[in-house]
Amino acid sequence: GNSVTQMEGPVTLSEEAFLTINCTYTATGYPSLFWYVQYPGEGLQLLLKATKADDKGSNKGFEATYRKETTSFHLEKGSVQVSDSAVYFCALSEVAGRRALTFGSGTRLQVQP
């Protein structure tokens, strides 16, 4: 079956620090990959996505590259802000099939001023 593994949090950084949140996946086919973000008290918002190998998704300064050879989709940002404090979820959906998302456990990011 499909699975997504994320690094455990919380990750605590100072403002303007570099961020990496690791994500690896197991899938039987060729999934699409997503990062979602959940701010306190809110639902999930799509942050970025990639649909095939070597694609790079980017949004709001965040980037992630679909690495088929390492089955990874690590999230990076060069300079985090306090407003980036949230829980980040890596997810995949199968291209062939019902497309429901398989999520990682989430990584809480805390950015301190």
Next chain:
Amino acid sequence: ETGVTQTPRHLVMGMTNKKSLKCEQHLGHNAMYWYKQSAKKPLELMFVYSLEERVENNSVPSRFSPECPNSSHLFLHLHTLQPEDSALYLCASSQEWRVQTEETQYFGPGTRLLVL
């Protein structure tokens, strides 16, 4: 600004109550989903509807009963719940995957449920 709305945002209910959660999407999608987010557990898929037909029930207990009267609305009817059912219930929608290749799911803000 999400095109998926959920009501109520918060709900407290006793184990003998019957209540319903509502989800509405304004994105022109035709697939809808219920997910459960519990503390310390990954998000779990509960139900999938495609073109108003239930296509997946992910081993959810019968005390949860979904209903999809049209492509814009999704309900989750609750009865005789247990305290361990307390969680954030998230609705999502997307284009139906057999019709479109764009499969991104868009989520509502969730209903936080507490069962006493």
